Amino acid sequence: MQLRQRAIDAIRAQFGRPTGLRGRAAGLLMAHRPSNRRRNTWAVSLLDVRSDDRVLELGFGPGIAIRELSRIAAEGYVCGIDHSELMLRRARRRNADGLRRGVVDLRLGTVDELPAFDALFDKILTVNTNMFWSEPVTRLAELRRLLRPGGLIAVVYQPRGPGATDETSAAMGRDIAVALIRARFTEVRLETMRLKPAAVVCALGVNGAGT
C-alpha cells in the first residue's frame, strides 16, 4: 500500500512540475491525450475570447490552451506562466508561430510570485493547476488584481487519479467557487462538461470589485 501511494505521489509530482524523463512522459500525455485536449478547448470556449483580448494562463503545461487562445486572440496578447523549464520548452515549440507573430509570450515563473505586467488582462485561465497552489484564496485575490474591471477568470479542474468520479469534480468545483467568492470575484458560476474518466468542472468569476 505504501509502495502504491509512493508511486501515485511520484506521478502526481510530475504533473505538478514536470522534469526529466518522467516529466517528458507526463508532458506527452498532457499534449496528446484526447480528453486533455478536449478539456483545454472547452475551457478556452468558456472565456468568450475576443480577437484583441489580453489573456493570461497559469500553468500552461505543453501549451495546448495557449495555442487555441492565440488563434482566437490573433490581434491580442497571450501570456503564459509555468514553473517547469521542460514545459516551457515544449510549449514554446508548440507555439512557435504565435511567438514569432508577437502574440504569445511564455515565461518561466510561479503563481506564488507573479511577475509585473505592462497592463491589466481581459481574461485569466488555469487548467488543472489550482490543486498545486499554496493558499489558493490569496493567489486568486492576486490574480483578480491583474484583471481589468469586468474581466473574467476561469479555473478548470478534472480529477485524473484512481477513484476519480463526477462527484470528485463537483466537490472541487464547489471549493473553487467558494475560494473565488472569498477572493472577491463576483457573478461566480459553475459549468460542467461530461468526460471520461470524470467530469470537467469550470468555476468562472468576474472582477466586479475593480480593486
Ligand SMILES: C[S@@+](CC[C@H](N)C(=O)[O-])C[C@H]1O[C@@H](n2cnc3c(N)ncnc32)[C@H](O)[C@@H]1O
Ligand atoms: C497538470 S499540468 C496541466 C497543464 C495544462 N494546464 C493542461 O491542462 O494541459 C499542471 C501544470 O501547472 C504547472 N504548475 C503547477 N503549479 C505551478 C505554480 N505554482 N506556478 C507555475 N506553474 C505551476 C506545472 O508545471 C504543469 O505544467
